[in-house]
Amino acid sequence: MTDTTKFWAVVPAAGVGKRMNADRPKQYLLLAGKTVLEQTLLRLLQADVFSAISVAISVEDPYWPELEVASHEKIITAPGGKERADSVLSGLKSICAMASDDDWVLVHDAARPCLTSSDIHHLINSLVDDEVGGILALSSHDTLKNVQGTSILGTLDRSHIWRALTPQMFRYGMLKNALEAAEGNLAVTDEASALELLGLQPKIVEGRPDNIKITRPEDLALAQFYLEQQ
Ligand code: C5P
Numbered sequence: 736m737t738d739t740t741k742f743w744a745v746v747p748a749a750g751v752g753k754r755m756n757a758d759r760p761k762q763y764l765l766l767a768g769k770t771v772l773e774q775t776l777l778r779l780l781q782a783d784v785f786s787a788i789s790v791a792i793s794v795e796d797p798y799w800p801e802l803e804v805a806s807h808e809k810i811i812t813a814p815g816g817k818e819r820a821d822s823v824l825s826g827l828k829s830i831c832a833m834a835s836d837d838d839w840v841l842v843h844d845a846a847r848p849c850l851t852s853s854d855i856h857h858l859i860n861s862l863v864d865d866e867v868g869g870i871l872a873l874s875s876h877d878t879l880k881n882v883q884g885t886s887i888l889g890t891l892d893r894s895h896i897w898r899a900l901t902p903q904m905f906r907y908g909m910l911k912n913a914l915e916a917a918e919g920n921l922a923v924t925d926e927a928s929a930l931e932l933l934g935l936q937p938k939i940v941e942g943r944p945d946n947i948k949i950t951r952p953e954d955l956a957l958a959q960f961y962l963e964q965q
Contacts, residue, residue, distance in 0.1 A: 741786045741838045745826035748845035749793040749815020762845040763798040767962050774848035776804050782855040789829045791815040791822035820923045824914040836908025843902040846949040849961045861940045868905035869938030870927050872897040900942045
């Protein structure tokens, strides 16, 4: 890494979060006195490593301008896209005039508000000299089944199975190329999968289990508990 290498964050926050059954997208639900999205952005700001944070917001989003953090000097916005990968690509394009191809970008889900500074620094320190980059991930403690309908077809070898978390950290140029090459491919549900399609092998870095993604209503109470514990 050269002294001029910069770090950027991209936060896809343009999803609807249907599984929450709420009256608004899950990133705008309240968690410990702030919205989930504010909690997430405050975690990224606290890490004190990013030159800027680009947040991809739905073009029909009425909630974002109301947030105090929306006017923070390090935060910019980009129009969200149809799929998560489109929103991330939009976020990358929003910093193209400032970022160099060799700079690092950490992409982090808006719906993961319990990310710690220690995990951000652990990811960066583990990968900063890597050719490709990689992701925070968790090993699986449960036995995993391959299922069709309700019938079990087999048991997976869990020693080879990891759960992909975010942040996912890649070079700006390489990530943008990979997402552009994968445009429209619905199998690309995270950044690593776009690089995998190019034949590259991103690394995993073991993350903390409290870095949960808010997906279902009960996840909010669990996130509140984790924030209090941290
Ligand atoms: O729906 P899911 O939880 O997998 O979404 C992960 C992240 O991607 C969320 O932060 C969500 O707001 C974001 N997203 C997006 N644009 C979309 C779909 C999801 O920014 N079109």
